[in-house]
Amino acid sequence: MxxxxxxxxxxxxxxxxxxxxxxxxxxxxxxxxxxxxxxxxxxxxxxxxxxxxxxxxxxxxxxxxxxxxxxxxxxxxxxxxxxxxxxxxxxxxxxxxxxxxxxxxxxxxxxxxAMPDIPAEIRAHWRRHDAEHGANKLHAILAGKDPLAASILRPSDSQRIVRALEVIDASGRSIVDWQKETGxxxxxxxxxxxxxxxxDRAWLGERIAMRFQTMMTSGAIEEVSQLLALQLPNELPAMRAIGVKEIAEVIEGRSSAEEAANRAIVATRQYAKRQMxxxxxxxxxxxxxxxxx
The missing domain is CATH 3.40.50.300 (P-loop containing nucleotide triphosphate hydrolases)
Structure with missing residues (x-):
């Protein structure tokens, strides 16, 4: 230590x-x-x-x-x-x-x-289902397979829902049981x-807005362009970073920079609230x- x-x-x-x-x-x-x-x-x-x-x-x-x-x-x-x-x-x-x-x-x-090894085919299966059907559908599936895990996960938390489904399929045990075995x-x-x-939430909200506006004028659009050039699957964590989807729409001509910034600011404030x-x-x-x- x-x-x-x-x-x-x-x-x-x-x-x-x-x-x-x-x-x-x-x-x-x-x-x-x-x-x-x-x-x-x-x-x-x-x-x-x-x-x-x-x-x-x-x-x-x-x-x-x-x-x-x-x-x-x-x-x-x-x-x-x-x-x-x-x-x-x-x-x-x-x-x-x-x-x-x-x-x-x-x-x-x-x-x-300790967590079980997840076979590649199981991992690919649930990530494909997440991309095709979304978190709410997967949460309903998890509720049938592992009600305890489903009860403590938000229906929108696709990353953890997918993980719970992987674990129950690979091991036959709830991810909650595995998590009790601490290292x-x-x-x-x-x-x-x-x-x-x-x-203070109001203070934080203002800081979030100012920071994202600075990001937009300091190179965030160029960063997302670099990321999109890699042609990665949308379900990867890096592709889900707040701002990536919103700025991608600007690059693709489907949104203005102002609209994208406003949506990303709202998403960041919601994320900060969950963290707090x-x-x-x-x-x-x-x-x-x-x-x-």
Whole structure:
């Protein structure tokens, strides 16, 4: 386990990266990405990855290291973190984990449940069904196969619904049962400083709008053009990043930039609301709660 760690969770656009940068600079530490979208290459602006200036202030790891053609998982992230923490040059460095993916924080503190191997044909089957029929249809199928998992998943959460269907088909056991079998944590929850940013929603909404407008004028359209040129399946996580679908419609001449920005801003605000709800319900009293960084 790493000797000194700080965890900073929070919704998108809440200022958590700036707080992480300040704390890492003060402690002489490094920053590790704890956000499932910021791992992907190409989507620098759209996923709000650290700027070149930020990278000069403190070392950053696990940002943009995954090609968008891959479907990166929590298990893969945890394995990458474990390898990173084992590097000799980081053995005496404080580590600041920052991001908005709750499952990454949960895995870091409590270990990751063992999961069955998913045969390629089962994975392809359910991803094809997701692309053809959508999340609501798959949620109804899951309710018949695994009622317990269906009861705790949002009908619109296609990624987790597909995962639950894969697991029940591959193993005959509910993903909920597998998740009860926790693994080994990588850091000690008792000695780790844990911070969650819980900002005012109106303030956050304005920041989201301003940030996305800046993205649109700073190269986000060019990023999506690069991504679309790869001709990747729409069900891949990178293709589902907020802003990709909206900007793709601009590129294809089916929407104006203003309309696309407005839709992406609404989607980002809805996503931030879900993040805040998860953090409030899932993170315990041992987390410091800040209204803003």
């Amino acid at each position: 790493t000797r000194q760690a700080i965890l900073i969770a929070g919704p998108t656009a809440s200022g958590k990266s700036a707080l992480a940068l300040r704390l890492a600079r003060e402690a002489g530490g490094v920053i590790v990405n704890t956000d499932s979208m910021q791992v992907y290459d190409i989507l620098n602006l759209l996923t709000a990855r650290p700027s070149a200036h930020d990278l000069e202030i403190a070392p950053h790891y696990l940002y943009g290291h995954v090609p968008p053609a891959f479907s990166y998982s929590t298990g893969r992230w945890l394995a990458d973190v474990e390898a990173l923490l084992g590097r000799a040059e980081l053995s005496d460095k404080p580590v600041v984990f920052v991001g908005g993916t709750g499952l990454y924080f949960r895995a870091l503190l409590g270990g990751l449940s 080994r944590p990588l850091i000690d929850p008792r000695t780790t400083r844990k911070i969650v940013i819980d900002p 709800t998860w953090f409030r319900n899932q993170l315990g009293d041992d987390w410091e709660r800040l209204a803003y960084p």
